[in-house]
Amino acid sequence: MAKRSYKQNCALARSVDVVGERWTLLLIRDLLVAPRRFRDLLQSQKGIGTNLLAARLKELESAGLIERRTEDGGVHSYALTQSGIALEPAVLALVRWGLAHGPKNQPGDHHQDDWDLVALKALFQSQRAGDLLLTVQFETDGLTGWMAIAGGVVTIGLGRVPDADLVIDGTIGELFVASENPETLLTAGSPEMLKRYMSVFALRS
Amino acid sequence: MAKRSYKQNCALARSVDVVGERWTLLLIRDLLVAPRRFRDLLQSQKGIGTNLLAARLKELESAGLIERRTEDGGVHSYALTQSGIALEPAVLALVRWGLAHGPKNQPGDHHQDDWDLVALKALFQSQRAGDLLLTVQFETDGLTGWMAIAGGVVTIGLGRVPDADLVIDGTIGELFVASENPETLLTAGSPEMLKRYMSVFALRS
DNA sequence: CGGAATCCTCTTCGATACTG
DNA sequence: CAGTATCGAAGAGGATTCCG
Numbered sequence: 001m002a003k004r005s006y007k008q009n010c011a012l013a014r015s016v017d018v019v020g021e022r023w024t025l026l027l028i029r030d031l032l033v034a035p036r037r038f039r040d041l042l043q044s045q046k047g048i049g050t051n052l053l054a055a056r057l058k059e060l061e062s063a064g065l066i067e068r069r070t071e072d073g074g075v076h077s078y079a080l081t082q083s084g085i086a087l088e089p090a091v092l093a094l095v096r097w098g099l100a101h102g103p104k105n106q107p108g109d110h111h112q113d114d115w116d117l118v119a120l121k122a123l124f125q126s127q128r129a130g131d132l133l134l135t136v137q138f139e140t141d142g143l144t145g146w147m148a149i150a151g152g153v154v155t156i157g158l159g160r161v162p163d164a165d166l167v168i169d170g171t172i173g174e175l176f177v178a179s180e181n182p183e184t185l186l187t188a189g190s191p192e193m194l195k196r197y198m199s200v201f202a203l204r205s
Numbered sequence: 206m207a208k209r210s211y212k213q214n215c216a217l218a219r220s221v222d223v224v225g226e227r228w229t230l231l232l233i234r235d236l237l238v239a240p241r242r243f244r245d246l247l248q249s250q251k252g253i254g255t256n257l258l259a260a261r262l263k264e265l266e267s268a269g270l271i272e273r274r275t276e277d278g279g280v281h282s283y284a285l286t287q288s289g290i291a292l293e294p295a296v297l298a299l300v301r302w303g304l305a306h307g308p309k310n311q312p313g314d315h316h317q318d319d320w321d322l323v324a325l326k327a328l329f330q331s332q333r334a335g336d337l338l339l340t341v342q343f344e345t346d347g348l349t350g351w352m353a354i355a356g357g358v359v360t361i362g363l364g365r366v367p368d369a370d371l372v373i374d375g376t377i378g379e380l381f382v383a384s385e386n387p388e389t390l391l392t393a394g395s396p397e398m399l400k401r402y403m404s405v406f407a408l409r410s
Numbered sequence: 411c412g413g414a415a416t417c418c419t420c421t422t423c424g425a426t427a428c429t430g
Numbered sequence: 431c432a433g434t435a436t437c438g439a440a441g442a443g444g445a446t447t448c449c450g
Contacts, residue, residue, distance in 0.1 A: 003363055004440090004441095005311075006231065006250075007251070007252075007311065007313065007314045007315055008231070008251075008314055008315050008316070008317075008320070009311075009314040009315065009316035009320075010231075010234070010303075010316070010317070010320040010323075010324070011299075011301075011302075011303030011304045011307060011321070011324050011327070012230065012231065012296060012299055012300045012320070012324075012334075013231060013303075014303045014304055014305035014308050014310070015299040015300070015301070015302050015307050016230055016231065017307075017308065018307060018308065019299075020225070020227070020230070021441095022225070022441090022442075023223055025217065025225065026211065026213070026215075026217065026218060027223065029215070029217050037412080038412060038413060039411090039412070041295045042413095046213075047211075047212075047442095047443070047444085047445050048210070048442095049444060049445090050412095050413070050414075050415095050444095051346050051414075051416085051441075051442095051443090051444095052417075052441090052442065052443075053413090054413065054414060054415090063308070074412090075411090075412070076374075076412075076413080083306040086302055086305065086306050087306075089298045089301070089302075090298035090299045090301075090302050091217060092270065093294045093295035093298045094216075094217055094221070094295045095216045095220070095221040096216075096222075096294070096295075097216075097220050097221045097291055097294075097295050098215075098216030098217055098218075098220035099216045100287040100291065101292075102216060102219035102220050102222075102223060102289050103219050103222065103223065103268070105214050105219070106212065106214075108212065109212045109213055109214040110213050111213070111214035111215070112213075112215075115213070115214075115215040115217070115218075118215075118217070119215070119216050119217075122216070132257050137372075140447095146433085155253060176398055178247055182293050192421090195273035209421085209422095226422095227422085227423075240433090242431085243431075244431065244432075247432095252424070252425090253423095253424080254424045254426085254439070255425095255426095255433065255434080256421075256425095256433085256434070256435080256436090257422090257423065257424070257434080259411085259432080259433055259434075259435090264449095279431095280431075280432090281431090281432075281433095366441055376417090401428060
């Protein structure tokens, strides 16, 4: 069965032919943070069903956006290829649109802290960072992840970095939205550095 | 019936809840060039079916991305709101991805020249334009449209502009891709100005 | 245990016919 | 011209089962 296509000779239509199906961009978002295993994705995308997840992963693999790796012990993990990573600007643009113009969050919605890592990256302003050079570690039940800023570029990931300049005992939401005194969340690093760090993002008013 | 949602508390998911359904982004693309009538969209999006087009337009209207205007004579037209226009960066990012990483164009695909206007805008490089100030008119069977560059910003539209600096008797594809001697397509304007114009875009190699 | 295949129900899509 | 109504086909969603 040939894949469904809009059959329009247009770059947008060809993009949407690949990433426009249900769940696809959300899978890309998860993989932009780190490689994932089948069960990670299944848990993140509540409601997808194993058959549909398997189908999407196969489509993305044959389209060359992800590759399936076999790790020690025979478990598989899925990681973005260069072509998949190249979707990041489009994903971040959609994140920014969602923050500024999208619908409001509904109370019962599922939430995963690592999604905020992507949202924060979308709000990063290179010109505000200047030559800022620092790494930040986030630590809570829902998230063990980091963000590094260097050369006007931001990088994110899961896990721990060795010598973080800031260690934050809280989520990104707690830090940027809910906290009046963000320095109280600091486990390591100075409040001044935290202030400088927070100044490089364009948070909505 | 409530609209289907991923129910994820994530800006990307909320964006995709609004614009992730089939045909939606392609409609936005068409409306980024100019307001359109029902029949225009129906013709552009081959295969959509009138019921689905009507449903999508209603969804987009109630999400606040487009508005339905009643023009003189009682005909309706659909135009993007500010919230809809704000999707342009995301659309252009997807266009760039499609050009660089998307699947190849298939021979039988439908093509519409005004789509190229959007693609060209996606390839515009503000820093290459500098203080360039000019308007370009495209004229062929399939397209009567224009592009203006001013202050490092590019604007596009359908129809005619009064005093174009360049008038090109051909499509964007003919000009940028298929022509060895692009100046032969000039109806008005100097070959030097055409060369300068073409230099502000990042065409793929 | 990780993931693929099966089955069944429900929703959405796509094409055509029809109506104000 | 701008939609609505209808209906068969395709896709999505959920549970369960199979397989290495």
